[in-house]
Amino acid sequence: MTLVKDLKVNKEHQINLEQSLQEACQDKEFVSLVQSLKLNKKEAMTKTSKLQLVLEERKHCKSCKGFYMCKNECIGHVLEPTILEEKLYFSYKPCSYQRKVLEAQNKKKVVRMKDIDTKDKKQMSIIKWMDDFYEEYDGSKYKKGLYLHGSFGSGKTYLLTALFNELERSKKATIKIAYFPELLRTLKEDFHRFGYLMDELMHVDLLLIDDIGAEKVTEWGRDEILGTILQFRMNEGKITFFTSNLTIEELEEHLSLASGVDKVKARRIIERIKQLTIDKELISENRRD
Secondary structure, three states: OHHHHHHHHHHHHHHHHHHHHHHHOOOHHHHHHHHHHOOOHHHHHHOHHHHHHHHHHHHHHHHOOOHHHOOOOOOOEEEEEEEEOOEEEEEEEEOHHHHHHHHHHHHOOOOOHHHOOOOOHHHHHHHHHHHHHHHHOOOOOOOOEEEEEEOOOOOHHHHHHHHHHHHHHHHOOOEEEEEHHHHHHHHHHOHHHHHHHHHHHHHOOEEEEEOOOOOOOOHHHHHHHHHHHHHHHHHHOOEEEEEEOOOHHHHHHHHOOOOHHHHHHHHHHHHHHHHHEEEEEEOOOOOOO
16 A cells, blocks of 8 residues: 555656646746756756746846845855756855955955054944953953944944954954854755854854844754854853844844744844843944945
């Protein structure tokens, strides 16, 4: 009976796949994509939904007017198909806006606190806090980090990167600056480095989780990754920083999914962040313009 049932299920699955492919082939762009990749029917049939996602994300990119308007599953990236040794693979590649960000980062020198422009009075309270933190840091006692939120392009990451680089150079602190949407993508796709990366994120002296709130929220990313990292660092007295365009209240809403259970889990994450950080705001001109 089991064999007959399995055969029946497999046949039904095959029929569903064929129907999905037939429906997708009503779209000329889908047919063009399949032809350009030189896919046979079987390969196209098993990858129909993924190929449709490729086309959907390409359309998003065509109408996108800026990095933070990204509608794709992985912020700042677009899903692209690749043929290697006659097999079809999918990977996320940086969009044009993300490439510009990466190019700018590669060209920048290692920024230090002496490089900070102190003319912007709106940054002064943050710079004063950073100076105090630097003077008091000796690696032997716990201090709260910073949840720095505010307007896009106001220099949040720049300021904290300068502080981290100074502490690494002058006080021998181990540091990690992790752009959160990219970190989640790497952890999901790079199975072989997962354990190493998680261990580093949990144990490094100073961790900056950059741009939290820009990621696509999933239970896995929120509970298994972020929750695990924050719980460990809270228990071990590890200093943690965050940057975000969202206030702490807005971040809680962002981390909440549909159900009441998810709201409780989001609240748990927020409580950990509050235990680890002091909340400060930076509203300033967009320095990226």
